[in-house]
Amino acid sequence: MIENKKFQSAYNFAFLDERTKREIRRKILKAIALPGYQVPYSSPEMPIARGWGTGGLHVSLAIIGRKDVFKVIDQGSDASVNACSLRQFIERMTGCRTTVDTAEATLIQTRHRIPEEILTEQQILVFQVPQPEILRGVERLETRTRSMHAEADYSKLWVSLYEAYVRYGSLMRGAGYPVRVNGRYMMSPSPIPRWDVPNLSDARCLYLFGAGREKRIYAIPPHTVVEPLEFEDVRFRVEDWGATACAYSNARDAFLDEIYEDDSSRKFVVNDSNFLDKLRTGPRPPQRLFRNPQ
């Protein structure tokens, strides 16, 4: 008897059925064609609840191939429960090799960080986005925000920036700093720290953003200009830790986490776990650093 191998596994390769993948791929192509524009998509049911990384998972599963090497980071860490669960899920559904090494991975799904190490033409970074609409904070209605994007009417966003300066003395916005993509759409970079925002511009890799709960996909193609919003005299700045260095690697020029010990003392540690491992074991991996204006 000729064996039918088609139905031997319970799931299709990469969990999603081929039609769903095709729909998501089409939306990704549209998103790449219109950098920064939020493309609505189906956001099908997944074995995890919407809003728990389903957007990133949809994008990753739709584009992953058998030869891809997959990595998941959750706020810089490869070892958090979410990162481990997602990595295991993709491993089981695709049989692809997974890794924690940033340089080795071809497809990286991330929550709230861009790896410190430079990403190359061979890599794609997929963001999980909780709130794709950068204008939501200043305009509650979706119909309005859509027409504001269509007409490039971003004055309210600028005023909120002005207000932040007036109230706090700087352009305070810890994560999700608004950026303008390719001189056109204002975009939420997902809640990455300001430290990572300059890395969005003129990057060698492709950035894809999936918001499962809000059902939106958007993208920044390689070598696209991405500008953080700033005034002529009040400039965008990244986080600055002064003379503080990482407690484990003694390194500076990386995003540092503040960690409190049980005895209420505190220390600073490099947030990107793979970058920290590399700093401790070998030469410093290549980085793109942004210098604050004087």
Place this chain on the structure above:
Amino acid sequence: MNDMALNSGWLLRVRGLTKIYGQPDGDSIARTGPQASTNICPVTGAIVACAGIDFDLYPGEVLGVVGESGSGKSTLVQLLYFDQPPTAGSAFFTALDNGTTDLFTLSNQRRRHVRNHLLGMVYQNPRDGLNFNFTAGGNIAEKLIMAGSMNVASIRERSSNLLRQTEVPVARMDQTPRTFSGGMQQRVQISKAIANHPPLLFLDEVTSGLDVSVQAKVLDMIRQIQSELGISMIVVSHDLGVIRMLTDRTLVLKNGRIVESGLTDQILQDPQHAYTQLLVSSLL
């Protein structure tokens, strides 16, 4: 169109401006108006807020629009400020394309440009004109940013000058208008409206919610701004005192139609239409 461009010096020319809510039929306009003393069509139930409004406004002139509640005064300025689309009619504005383009045919983007650069509006309720989540300075900054000012220092400089001009304490620039008195909120609105030096300003019942002494101060300030900057204004009010103090010329509206128009003094001294006579005689 060309004879309009070679105009007799008007700034704003409005022709046949009409706004109808609901589903009118062909005769709804004929069934309503002062002669029927209603603006609700008895057959279709459509509300004719205003119909067939024609007038010209000249540079530096202050035009009053007076009438009872529901006579279509506020609708008139809201249509001209693009708050709502008109049912019919056209408006030409010499500050835009030398008065050859109908304002109501503009794209949304150009409308916003006209709103931000060429027009100013002061609403009766400060909540309509100001964002209470932003500071007073932020509200003014919104207009300046829309006009392309991207320098915080110059935005703050200009905002504080405007607030000084409208007698709002500059020390309160970085507080939200929520904490301000009614008169101060109104003054912030006026600062915002004149921020980009618009050639035309709409004032919709600006002093109606204020007590008499504050009213007098706000009116004084508007007069002063008018004489300093030479802005044309359309002043909507049900208060003949305000109309007498501010305006050169007046339109009297009833049930959405102009029933009388002329020099303000003349209308107040010698009203011709029965309704205007009633208005003037009921002046306290």
